[in-house]
Amino acid sequence: MDNEILLRLYSIYQKELYLYLYSLCGERQQAEDLLHETFLKALLALPGGHTNMRAWLYMVARNLFYNQRKKKSREILMGEQEYLSEKQTDKDLLEKILEEEKRRELYRAIRKLEQKKQEIILMQYFSGMSQKEIAAVLHITPENVRVLAYRAKKELKKNMEEFQKKSAGREDTK
Known part of the structure; x- marks a missing residue:
């Protein structure tokens, strides 16, 4: 080459x-x-x-x-914590913490998916790959990619709703 x-x-x-x-x-x-x-x-x-x-x-x-x-033979560990600047206001700090928590929960929800669905979501939304490209990488049909992506999004929505319910439950007990 x-x-x-x-x-x-x-x-x-x-x-x-x-x-x-x-x-x-x-x-x-x-x-x-x-x-x-x-x-x-x-x-x-x-x-x-x-x-x-x-x-x-x-x-x-x-x-x-x-x-x-x-x-x-080890588990995949993901995620890195961001360091917050001392000069941020309390409001900015709270917003940043809440946003980071949402990202962490999305990450947790993605990690709950089966491996192939995780990869499809990552390639589709984070790498911007087409279904045809994903199909070539995973050795499956584009139709299979479409179906798995649909199911993965459905599961992600359910997982995120469960998290919101748990978070709301914790707020009520305080």
Whole structure:
């Protein structure tokens, strides 16, 4: 593969692949290592006639992650806490805490989904991939992606509603 092509692919897909890998593993260093390994594989083994480079790179990144996961046999830990500035007002601080809590709960709700549904939601909404691209990465049909995405959104809504009920219940007891 020509170095210019690889550099161009890197500049186009590096950020979104990093976010995808980070969402899978939850660790910056691991996501960076996997990202570099993905592009190394692209340098060494990219099929010349491949029509969808983006889907191919996602598939390589995903496979590298799961291979690494199998080797280490450990759970995926995700999330990082943000540090709050001392100069924020109480109102800003409260809003930020509430927003962070909503993000954490969305993350928890996504983590409750089965693995394939999690990946579809992450690829569709956080990476902006099409159903066709997701289907290529997961080796399923676009129709199956559509159905699983619908079911995942339905489950997410239910999980988020349960969280809101629990939160409201905690507020009532105070």
